[in-house]
Amino acid sequence: MGKAIFAAFLISLTASLSVTTTANANAKYAGIVIDVKSGKTLYADNADNLRYPASLTKIMTLYMLFGELEAGRVSLNTRMKVSKRASGQAPSKLALKPGSTIRVKDAISALVTKSANDVAVVIAEHIGKTESKFAIKMTKAARDIGMKKTTFKNASGLPNGGQRTTARDMARLGMAIQDRYPTYYKYFSTRSFSYKGKKYRNHNRLLGTVKGVDGIKTGYIRASGFNLVTSVKRDGRHIVAVVMGGRTGRSRDAHMKNLIGRFLKSATTGRRVTPLLASRKVPLPRARAVAAAAAEGNLIPQIRPDEIVTASVTRTASADEPEIGSADDYSKTDITDGWQIQIGAVPSEEAANILLGNAMNVGTSYLRGKVAFTEPVISRGQTLHRARFAGFTNKNAARKACNYLEAKDFACLALR
Template identity: 50%
Template sequence: MSIAGHSNFAFKTILQLMLLSVLVVGAPSAATANAKYAGVVVDAKTGRTLYADHADALRYPASLTKMMTLYLTFDALKSGRISKSTRIPVSRNAAAEVPTKLGLKPGQTITVEQAILSLVTKSANDAATALGEFLGGSEAGFARMMTARARDVGMNSTTFKNAHGLPNSAQKTTARDMARLGMALRDHHPEYYDYFRTRSFTYKGRTYGNHNRLLGRVKGVDGIKTGYIRASGFNLVSSVETGGRSIVAVVVGGRSGRSRNAHMIDLIGRYLPKASTGPDRFVIDRPGTGALVASVRLPKVDAPVPSGRPSVETVTAYAAGDGTGANNDAVATAIARPKAPVKAVAAIDRIATGSTNSEGWVIQIASMPSKVQAREILERTAQKAPALLGDSSAFTERFTMEGQIYHRARYAGFETKTDAWDTCRALKEKSISCYAVPHDPNQQS
């Protein structure tokens, strides 16, 4: 073989080896060689896990933390506690945060919308802390709110300690929990979710591009958030919706931003075609948006959890839609603990005639300690909104949580998720708290 032939052969061999290396690195299984890695892909329409690798292992969220900061900000906007033009004061603590940041100064203010945009694009740590201090009274108070809301939406392995995601050894999450938060942001705050599509943000004459390089480059990607600290590696949560399919994918622990993005693109290409094209059959229970949710759900540090049963007035205040608390099954459990175990027995008490259609959706108004209280709330709600609930059927449903019996107050008769959620939004305009879930006549807790 000639010298030229040897050179040509060697060049082809090197190219083949490089191609093989790219293919291996791109494969999901190869990511497990990285001790920081975790990944998951979830079908957002069914809740089915399409791919998982260390999905439940504890990891550092880094700036994925800001997804919960934004979730609570959207809660406050929806409840009317703040508006997009509300001005947020900047403390010395907020201004002192390390980059990335906007360079905010102590004593100045920034609007809520400017803070939101800076979080979804620049991932500004100073703006995140300012938001947290404003909404939670302090950085520590807001972190307790964040952890409480994490429990509300089923993120049972997540603990937050700050609003921005900068290093804290106690701030942990899992890839699966972050996928759940991504779906909760889409489903619970659709009116604000479009912020995550923002490609750039201009503040004081300077334009900041979105750190999420998949936006506009990968078909169907509409958010959500990137993150990086040395302890976590490069993180990314992606929401994808196209061709009638919908997934949320999470990559934690990438070795670089480029390799993380390449791996995410690979996951989307592999698992989006395996997602369902049918109707939405999965929902994360929507918590209430009241200002006192955190103080009820999660006491201050080292404070004992009340052991006595709350009064009827206390539970009613948090469940009857007065805007002071969350309206789901966990409320009563957070403010009461059982004295003795009670066997779980499902029981449906239909107040009005009509089917509770196991294939449809129901609206839950409250969970109460007694059936009488649940029925009273249903009657009051029907009187407040007869036009909205005239075609639905009121019923109560008994369940147990941590050994205590409670009664859901619900309305059935909604064929689709959209019908139920639209009715819920209309009820909330009348100051009636609610959330929608697919109906399961055999449901027990």
């Protein structure tokens, strides 16, 4: 065997063995690779064993903050006050002064790049009043997206014996934050951040060095070892991978590169066939963002195509007609006689179908046997697609369905 061939063989053998070697040599180790489009687990080792999340916690802190942005309770320019407790957090931090403020958009960048613990507490106190109350909200949100084994006790990931997670749960969070907040998720690709004259480089060294990596977060405390959640989109494939318990940042990164190189090629190309995570609550203000993501091929309806009926009527709305419609402006078709409900009007049919699927996921008892359909309408020169359910026997039944969906953060209007 020639020297070049033998060297190549050794490199290949080392790569193939490194996954099991890392797992066997390190009791803190856990890893997983998920094919986002198919939902298949391509690799797992200790993926369901409890681990300390460290600063991976801040992914959920940002998940909560993105929710506040989406709901309109804060804007990117909202200033959040720094308490003495927040200022006193252990490094890594921005060294914020008590009584000062920080804008939401700067706080996001500080968590993504610097992984600032003082900023994490500022966010927690702004949203939850206290960090402990915020942690309760974080844990509830984790359960809502299927993170069954995760418990949060703080917003930063600083050491706390009760703060536990798994590699699988962290992979789920890594997918959910992209599904639920595609616009804000882009912050995770920030390479560096400047604040008050100082420049902070992202701790995630895979950004810009591994093709297709678009985020998301590193983490370290002594009890956890070196952690990393990574999202990779390349050649029509999309995986989310998690490595926990690395002995050093360098070895963790090398192992993650190995996982990407080994398993990305096994991921599915083409259209995503898995349902969205964190999709049970999709309020109307998200409609345009959902539609934009759908147009990029990132989202698909969660109900079968044969369950959706597209109404044949396209009509022009008046200039002052609200996008959600009214009982007086509806053009009836044979399939939609009687009482019905509308949960949104969005710029694409695919986004309308997504809203219908999301509603069916949470409103099964109220929507069983109803006809889910979309209807195009022209409003102010733009074609919108109404998302509606028909087949309610009376006004009371339609209103009951609306009341339930509204409690789940959907917009809803009963009409005939």
